[in-house]
């Protein structure tokens with residue numbers, strides 16, 4: 001009886017799997033790169049791996065980036081503007097200023113700073129900074145976890 005019960009629990013559970021080297025959280029997998037390149041190339045590298053630059057939808061998702069990252073490196077996220085102040089997520093999720101995690105004093109909204117990194121030194125959740133898109137930074141790619 002007991003064994004049967006456990007078997008059923010096992011079979012009915014849903015497994016979420018990430019590729020090797022990717023970090024799991026909720027329904028997603030995240031890849032933190034060591035190499036550094038401009039924002040466009042970073043996005044291309046992610047899409048070449050079936051993913052995109054991370055889209056941060058919740059505070060919990062922002063928190064997990066802090067848990068997994070190594071301090072000392074700027075990390076591109078999937079937030080970019082065509083014009084100063086016109087922030088857009090790479091997957092077209094509407095940008096919501098009340099769920100944004102800018103460093104104090106950011107964004108600069110400088111027309112030369114249209115791409116966003118998680119700042120290399122900030123240790124709290126308020127850590128986004130807008131930088132020139134040509135700046136070479138590491139990146140966080142996100143893809144959906146595989147359901148088994």
Ligand code: 2F8
Pocket residue numbers: 106108113129130131132135
């Ligand atoms: O102090 C904020 C300021 O710091 C740097 O500029 C000196 C950042 N630039 C880069 O990281 C390339 C600015 O984005 C930031 O606003």
